[in-house]
Amino acid sequence: MRYGKLGDMAEQIPLVDYLVLGDHPHLTAHECTNCAARFFDRRNACAHCGKTEFKTVDVATEGEVRTFTIVSFAAPGVPVPYVAALVDCDGTSVRANLINVEPDPDHVTMGMRVRLATEVIGTDEAGTEAVGFGFEPATT
Amino acid sequence: MAADDLWVLGIHMTKFGKHPEQDLVDLASEAVMGALADGGVEMKDIGVIGAGSLMQANAGMGQQLQKQLGQTGIPVFNVANACATGATALRVAIMAIKAGEADMGLAFGVEKLSGAGLLAGGSRSEDSDTWAPRGRYGAVAPVDGRIGTEIMPGVFAQIGMEYGHKYGGTSFELFARISEKNHSHSTLNPLAAYTKKMSLEQIMGDVMIAYPNTRPMCSANCDGAAAAVVVSGKKLKTLSLEQQKRAVKISASILTTDPWEESCQILPDVNTLTRNAAGQAYEQAGLGPADLDLVELHDCFATAELVHYDNLMLCEQGGAVDFFNSGATWRDGTTPVNVSGGLESKGHPIAATGIANVWEVATHLRGEAGNRQIEGAKVGLTHVIGLGSACGVHILEKAAA
Numbered sequence: 001m002r003y004g005k006l007g008d009m010a011e012q013i014p015l016v017d018y019l020v021l022g023d024h025p026h027l028t029a030h031e032c033t034n035c036a037a038r039f040f041d042r043r044n045a046c047a048h049c050g051k052t053e054f055k056t057v058d059v060a061t062e063g064e065v066r067t068f069t070i071v072s073f074a075a076p077g078v079p080v081p082y083v084a085a086l087v088d089c090d091g092t093s094v095r096a097n098l099i100n101v102e103p104d105p106d107h108v109t110m111g112m113r114v115r116l117a118t119e120v121i122g123t124d125e126a127g128t129e130a131v132g133f134g135f136e137p138a139t140t
Numbered sequence: 141m142a143a144d145d146l147w148v149l150g151i152h153m154t155k156f157g158k159h160p161e162q163d164l165v166d167l168a169s170e171a172v173m174g175a176l177a178d179g180g181v182e183m184k185d186i187g188v189i190g191a192g193s194l195m196q197a198n199a200g201m202g203q204q205l206q207k208q209l210g211q212t213g214i215p216v217f218n219v220a221n222a223c224a225t226g227a228t229a230l231r232v233a234i235m236a237i238k239a240g241e242a243d244m245g246l247a248f249g250v251e252k253l254s255g256a257g258l259l260a261g262g263s264r265s266e267d268s269d270t271w272a273p274r275g276r277y278g279a280v281a282p283v284d285g286r287i288g289t290e291i292m293p294g295v296f297a298q299i300g301m302e303y304g305h306k307y308g309g310t311s312f313e314l315f316a317r318i319s320e321k322n323h324s325h326s327t328l329n330p331l332a333a334y335t336k337k338m339s340l341e342q343i344m345g346d347v348m349i350a351y352p353n354t355r356p357m358c359s360a361n362c363d364g365a366a367a368a369v370v371v372s373g374k375k376l377k378t379l380s381l382e383q384q385k386r387a388v389k390i391s392a393s394i395l396t397t398d399p400w401e402e403s404c405q406i407l408p409d410v411n412t413l414t415r416n417a418a419g420q421a422y423e424q425a426g427l428g429p430a431d432l433d434l435v436e437l438h439d440c441f442a443t444a445e446l447v448h449y450d451n452l453m454l455c456e457q458g459g460a461v462d463f464f465n466s467g468a469t470w471r472d473g474t475t476p477v478n479v480s481g482g483l484e485s486k487g488h489p490i491a492a493t494g495i496a497n498v499w500e501v502a503t504h505l506r507g508e509a510g511n512r513q514i515e516g517a518k519v520g521l522t523h524v525i526g527l528g529s530a531c532g533v534h535i536l537e538k539a540a541a
Contacts, residue, residue: 017278093403
């Protein structure tokens with residue numbers, strides 16, 4: 001697991017292990033060394049070609065919105081509305097929320113350029129902050 | 141009929157809706173006894189059972205049914221395949237007959253979902269007191285709502301929006317009009333869970349679940365069951381002329397899963413496996429989309445119906461919006477789609493759906509659909525898709541006699 005630490009700020013932990021914190025937060029993927037298929041989860045083998053060797057690669061931090069929805073009705077404890085999207089980051093599809101944007105169809109549009117951004121989602125009993133990620137409009 | 145043809149001999153669905161007094165076994169029994177009676181056969185004639193009940197997938201529903209209707213010692217295959225569970229149960233019975241292990245099989249699907257809310261992403265566990273990575277993504281906390289959405293209305297909203305982005309022409313109103321069609325169709329279906337017409341304004345003004353899907357644009361959770369008796373051509377020849385006359389030919393029975401595509405583990409790809417299933421089904425049946433007199437497809441959300449026009453090749457690639465706008469999929473159009481009301485209005489008791497849609501088509505092919513009969517229907521297609529994913533497609537033909 002990777003921890004980020006900035007000065008005397010709270011210790012941080014990424015929400016998921018494919019988010020790398022630090023000065024330049026970014027996502028990583030497991031890329032099949034045979035066919036270049038990319039996956040974010042722990043892999044047994046490649047779903048595309050069946051081979052078992054992977055390397056860790058950085059995923060582009062900018063991309064464009066290929067599709068989205070605005071969720072208005074969710075499980076108790078999940079703040080709504082929020083924008084769930086699929087972002088195409090230079091050919092790698094990423095599932096994420098769109099953040100720092102008004103969650104309505106006037107402000108969220110297909111094809112909009114977005115960039116990775118992080119946000120603290122909570123602090124545990126030890127004072128460690130969990131840091132999640134989303135994508136925000138790249139033009140702001 | 142050829143000896144290796146496959147036929148629906150008897151089929152039945154319960155009314156979809158609220159059945160508080162009936163448990164799963166009651167509903168399954170009603171559907172199965174109805175299908176047996178419709179086919180003029182008894183449990184002792186059945187050689188194999190495919191049984192589906194997704195929410196009670198480990199309950200041995202097939203054996204529970206046998207204990208009520210007849211313990212004849214035959215093999216039971218209890219299956220679970222998400223929203224394709226019913227089609228999978230049917231497929232199992234068909235495969236057993238094709239394999240020569242039985243000459244008559246039974247398939248049923250049953251579900252009780254009245255009052256159920258969101259079936260996926262309906263609850264999210266509390267964050268723990270200490271962040272600790274768990275699972276295949278090393279997540280320290282639940283991710284639904286933090287990294288995209290797990291709720292089905294949201295997943296399928298993105299699927300429909302993606303189609304619109306790729307080909308253009310979609311809007312909130314367009315998707316709502318698809319729902320308006322299905323809610324209109326169900327006014328003629330006494331077995332539908334909801335039979336009230338809904339105006340476009342009502343649909344668009346209803347509770348937003350996940351843009352652009354409002355509540356009436358989502359499949360309706362309800363109770364229900366459906367069952368089918370399937371038989372080989374060889375066996376059917378030994379039955380009465382009346383049974384032969386009402387039998388409906390199964391010209392294609394296909395089940396597919398999603399082949400790997402770049403983004404399929406990010407947002408489920410419901411398109412490729414449906415297109416594959418349709419292609420295989422048309423080839424198996426020796427028929428094409430132009431031959432279809434009606435289609436019951438998996439409109440789990442209004443946004444899903446649109447993409448399946450294209451996936452089932454009812455229109456040219458990229459042409460689903462124009463196809464819908466032409467009126468083709470209304471019951472008086474060239475390719476009536478979901479004249480039952482579909483999942484949005486007839487309802488979606490999950491495991492029952494993949495057999496209930498066969499019942500709908502078979503009933504039209506038999507000319508027994510009453511005031512919602514598609515006149516002269518000879519060929520129909522049924523489609524279901526379950527995320528994970530599994531896609532079932534059946535093509536049915538009216539008996540030649």
